Amino acid sequence: MKAFWILLLLVHMYGIVCGQIYYTRNGEITFFSDTPLEKIEAINRSSSIVFDFTKGQIEAATLIKGFQFDKALMQEHFNENYMESNKFPKAVFKGSVTEYTPIDLATVGVHNCNVSGELTMRNITKNVESPCTISVTENGVDVKANFIVTLADYDISIPSVVRDKIAKTVEVNVSATLEELKK
Numbered sequence: 001m002k003a004f005w006i007l008l009l010l011v012h013m014y015g016i017v018c019g020q021i022y023y024t025r026n027g028e029i030t031f032f033s034d035t036p037l038e039k040i041e042a043i044n045r046s047s048s049i050v051f052d053f054t055k056g057q058i059e060a061a062t063l064i065k066g067f068q069f070d071k072a073l074m075q076e077h078f079n080e081n082y083m084e085s086n087k088f089p090k091a092v093f094k095g096s097v098t099e100y101t102p103i104d105l106a107t108v109g110v111h112n113c114n115v116s117g118e119l120t121m122r123n124i125t126k127n128v129e130s131p132c133t134i135s136v137t138e139n140g141v142d143v144k145a146n147f148i149v150t151l152a153d154y155d156i157s158i159p160s161v162v163r164d165k166i167a168k169t170v171e172v173n174v175s176a177t178l179e180e181l182k183k
Helices: 002-018 072-082
Strands: 021-034 039-052 057-063 090-097 109-121 124-137 140-150 169-180
Antiparallel strands (some): 021 169, 124 140
């Protein structure tokens, strides 16, 4: 009889833990840079994001070639010259909510917090921090964050011919609706 209660408790705990992991394969990552000569903007709507609400940990991965530009030539230069996406196909973020307090995912509400972790692009890993908004809705959990990336930090060099057309930093925005991972 004691074994039954222990088994029942373990099954219940398994359900609680699994019920706290949310994900998407359709996360949206945009980046934007602006100079007087050129605005550069791209969007990727196929980023994978996993958020473990028991620990406040988050991981995101995106394929570099998934970024779409308005101008085909910009997209080609981005992939071939700047990001070298054949050699470095993805960007990955691994981090957590700082000073995390577990969120009641059964209660609709907005939670403002900060996320910190490591962003890896072009085989270079740097620490990044970002304000983050976590909105619990009736349809899932919406997550939004934004941060600045300095191109030189990731060995993204800009040829002198176009140096005045391209900003030295880009603003990155992340937006996703996460669903509960059901096992």
